[in-house]
Amino acid sequence: MVSPRGDTIVSNVILWGTAVHIPDGFLSTPVWATLDVAALPAVGYMVRRAQRGFDDAKVPLLGVMGAFVFAAQMINFPVGIGTTAHLLGGALLAYTLGPAAACVTMASILAIQALVFQDGGILALGPNLINMAIAGVLAGYLPFYLWGAGRWRKAAIFAGGVLSALVSAVLALSELLLSGVRMPLPILGVSLTLFLAAALLEGAITVAVIGALEKIQPDFVRQPRLGRPFALGAAALAGLLLATVGVLLAAAAPDGIQKLGIQTGIASRAQALFSTPFTGYQAAFLAAGWQRKTLGGLAGLALVYAACLVFGRAVARKRSA
């Protein structure tokens, strides 16, 4: 959060690296417009899922727990000389309220942050929602869903905390890069290092708080069902990570996928096959250069993700055969 709370410059920098609420004016029109449109059905779906079971206690619960997350961000966790970190909360909410409710709670938090605290833009609310309220929460829930019931529970919770923060940050960074915001390699490296550090902290804090919660009242924290196939889980996670990295790469170097083709010696015919579907579209629909790059990047991401899904399924099938 961009609010003056850190004690030293170092902790300020870490705070900045922790939660990237993108302000207005940073993202290019195709990026914010697409993600605004994508956010509507995504959030709507989560709202409907969260309301399931006709539990009318949900509205005050989600609202009050949203206020809790706000307040919780005030509690400082010491992490070294003069540095403090604080909880983001997506994973914690998912493990206690369930993923859909957590998404809705995070969405309301982001809305209040944007409106009342000028933390995050309004046109950028769609991207911020996708990054932090949807992708971040779900990525954080995935390890817990897969492995939260067995002996790896603590590790799963830690991994979830790390993933929720990391995925949110990397997606935000990718959107910025896709929009043409300049980031020379050394600065990119520093950013990613900061994000990683913040993500590890989020994991540590989440594990510690969940542990303390279970001591107070064990049924605060959910129990996922046992028996998730390991291979499927690993493949899903790998797919998620690759997809996120894929977005980042595509954003940082939109022509990279084509370059990659040349460098690894893919036959020129294969390369033509790869880029032909898009050349056709480009000629027919698009005019400016940046649109081509954007589309190429997004398409590259989709291909990477699809490849992971297929790979994951193949592995799972092999395992069970």
Add this chain to the structure above:
Amino acid sequence: MKRPVIEARGLRFRYGDGAPALNGVDFRLDEGECVALLGPNGSGKTTFVLHLNGLLEGEGSIEVCGLPVERRNLPAIRRKIGLVFQDSESQLFMPTVLEDAAFGPINRGLSRPEALERAMAALKTVGMEGSAARAPYHLSAGEQKKVAIAGILATDPEILALDEPTTFLDPPGQRALADLLRALPQAKIVVTHNIPFALALCRRAVFFQGGVIVADGPVGEVVERFAWDFVAAAPLPPR
């Protein structure tokens, strides 16, 4: 002979972990009557009150204004009896005082203009109409309690049940609250540890102990019998 607005017979209740909270409570309240519920912590006073509007369900029978407390009667019952909880902050959950006072009427199905009118009338009764646009967290404890009462009055109830209403109030505030409540015609149940308040407000008191009522009579007598110890001087047979 005044008609009863609350009749409870053989009320029993156990919490989820098995701990018994009510062990056969018989209770009757007539219209317009004001009774203080006294007793040590954990004796079942608040648990009993939560049964009156169906927030808890136990065994035995309760009737509120002639209606048995069952799921299908709850909407009607919750208009007839209004609960004022100990924690006003959690009770005033709407953004403004007026919106909060109007919550009951709106959930009853009234149109917004009607609901707001009733809310304003209720706020006038408690003297808080000037704060209609204010946010609840800006109010003092005494003001919050008054607005909570207004929120109940807006549904035109026959019974007011208040759980430890003087908890956050200073003596002048307590006095003002007693004066306000005394002026209201509804039947009142007041769970309290505050003896002067009980004496000022109610004519009758019941004493809870171990999940049953062990005494029921004029407030002065009940108070004198149990005095400081809140333990009976001599064991009484349960009524």
Add this chain to the structure above:
Amino acid sequence: MHHIVLDRWSRGSSAAHRLDPRAKIVPLLALLAALATARHGLPEFSAAVFVLLCAALLAARIPLFPALARAALVLPFAVVFAVVCWLAGDPARGLSLLLKSYLSALAVLTVVATTPLPALLRGIESLRVPLFLLTVAQFLYRYLFVISEEAQHMRKAAAARGTPTRPLASGGARFRAAAGALAVLFARSYGRAQNVHRAMLARGFTGRLHPLFDLHFRPADAAFAALASLAPLAARLALEKVP
């Protein structure tokens, strides 16, 4: 806390405050879109927008410099990126980032400072945002200060208890203490949520959410909305024509 000030500003009584929130939201979105897509003539457009927003703030009797300062909260983030852009040889983009992010924040602030949050949420509801989500946001806002105060009390109490003197030993212990404090705050908040729910049930809540606020769209609102939405678009078109 920050939002106390904004809450106070939003309860003012100028003509701007009395406008229907929808008549402010639509022009806001138009202005934000105009800013976001601006490429040519950005400095001139920015100047015009800045003057316009300042005029709006003054007309609404919002203290000008505190408002300008509050919008500047976005600047630390933007300045970092602007500097990087400048170092990477693209100063125009850096300037664009600064101008766009600041003015967008100022525009949002202008609307939020002249509209109480429940009214604003109701206005957003008319944009087909789910009522469930907006009601959750309303409850969040209602208890934001209450729970933050609780958290502050816990911090002060912990500080009063003193921190261990040996730095290495205390690091892990303080970490665990902070986690414990968070867990306690969680439990208290959860209990509070249950109390709120009980209070809602006791007053007849059946699970059905009701509209948050009363809105009356008047002709004056429509006129303002139309004018205010078209103005930035017209300005943009005019500037785009100039080579």
